[in-house]
Amino acid sequence: MQESGDGIEEIEDQPVLAHVTYRPTTLQKIEWVSHCQENSSVERIDGFSELPEHIKNFLRYKHCTSFPQILNAPQKCGGRAKSKRVFLLLAIKSSPGNYERRAIIRQTWGEQNSYNGAHVRRIFLSGTFENEREDKHLRQLLKIESETYGDILQWNFHDTFFNLTLKQFLFHQWLENNCPGANFIFNGDDDVFVNTFNVVTYLRGLKADDHLFIGQLIANVGPIRESGSKYYVPVQITSSDSYPMYCGGGGILLSRYTAHAIYNKSLEIPLFPIDDVYLGMCLAKAGLVPASHMGMRTVxxxxxxxxxxxxxxxxxxxxxxxxxxxxxxxxxxxxxxxxxxxxxxxxxxxxxxx
Structure with missing residues (x-):
């Protein structure tokens, strides 16, 4: 790890398994577990007993938003004071087992680099694997990646579809505490392709302290009520038949101003199981609207x-x-x-x- 002239750490991209450089570990001893208690009162909701188990669990624990952090990268942006020197932070949602995707991203569009003076930094967002035995192995994998690249944020919650909103919430909390000055943030999945050259060129014409939230806009839709769907949201979670406008969660670009607004409103809005819809809810609460960009293709x-x-x-x-x-x-x-x-x-x- 080298210190660049701007005070931001330069992380050398190198194959994890071919050449592992061990540094002081960021694996923290977890002294506590979440003391958040199950909300058993939801079992009195009409129709609760017929709901799928993952939805029952969401209702029981949706108020739980504090979890121990296993892996951290507090100096990713050079510290709070220097974080404004980060032009673009790539925040990539990645399940623990998706090693190959992370490895390729590090070599390609996620390479930490300076694009004509615009510093780009990368972080992966992860939880834990549901299977306890497999999780033990994957924690070691992420620990090695963290020691080698310094680009893993991992929290002690199960990395499931309905917990993507929790991952989003915790990332915005981390951003506020460790990298509040980053000018722009790309927030997306680990199976997207980003033309980083074009993204930097596009963002150069914008101001970080203006509102920006772009992606593939989704409007005039509401909850899917078919129980077999991955996106099934029953009336027990929301009785509303409409969602606010939002952008597909595969990939969005947002400014520092908008990231702060989302964080502030996320403290007031209960978690919702569909992460991109939840961001739309935060924007609506802040009086902001998402926008479409023809260069963002989530489908x-x-x-x-x-x-x-x-x-x-x-x-x-x-x-x-x-x-x-x-x-x-x-x-x-x-x-x-x-x-x-x-x-x-x-x-x-x-x-x-x-």
Whole structure:
């Protein structure tokens, strides 16, 4: 680990298993467990007994928002005072077992670098694995990654779909305490492809102290009431049939101003099981609105003809973010969009007009 001229630590990106450099561990001895008690009164809610078990558990424990942190990176942004020197913080949600995705991201769009003076930093957000035996092994994996790269935040809660909102809440708390000055934040999944060059170029024309929250806008939708759906939200969680406007959680860009606003309102709003909807709730409470950007594609790229290759780098060279990619595709595309000999011709105009 080196100290750069701006006082922000430069983390060398190197293969974890090929060359492990041990540093003083950030694995904290957990002296306590959450004392948050189950809210058994929810069992008196009409229809509670018929709900799926994960929804019952959400209702029982949704008030629990304090969990011990297993792995931390308090100097990721050089400390609170120097955190304004971070132009873009990449905050990537990653389950403990997704090692290959994290490894590829470190080599490609998540590389900690300076883009013409704009400092980009990276952090992965993780919980724990539900299976106790497997979790023991994965904690060791994340510990090694943390010691090697200094880019893991891990809390002691189960990393499940309905706990993504909890992960989001705890990240905003960490951001407020450790990196409040970061100018902009990309918050997304570990299976997205980000054109970091384009993101930095786009953000250079904006002000960190103005409102910014962009992605693929979702409006005029409400809770899915089909119990077989991954996104099932019964009336016992919310009786409202509509959601506020929000952006798909695969990838969003937000400013420092908006991150602070979300944090402040998250202290007032109970957790909701769908994380991107919850962010929309926080924005609405703050009197802010999300916006759409055609370069943010959380449902992939749709080409205008079946004869065209949707994996053509000419489509991705002009975008900011695309969901979703498998690891090898990230590496191939990252190299392709930087190829100085890449010729796109009319394909670009066809796509942009789509």
């Amino acid at each position: 992939g790229v749709h080409v205008p003809s079946a004869t065209l290759d949707s994996f053509d780098p000419c489509y991705y060279r002009e975008l900011l973010m695309v969901h979703r990619f498998v690891p090898y595709q990230m590496l191939v595309m990252w190299k392709a969009i930087q190829d100085p000999h890449l010729k796109c011709g009319q394909k670009l105009s066809i796509y942009v007009g789509h």
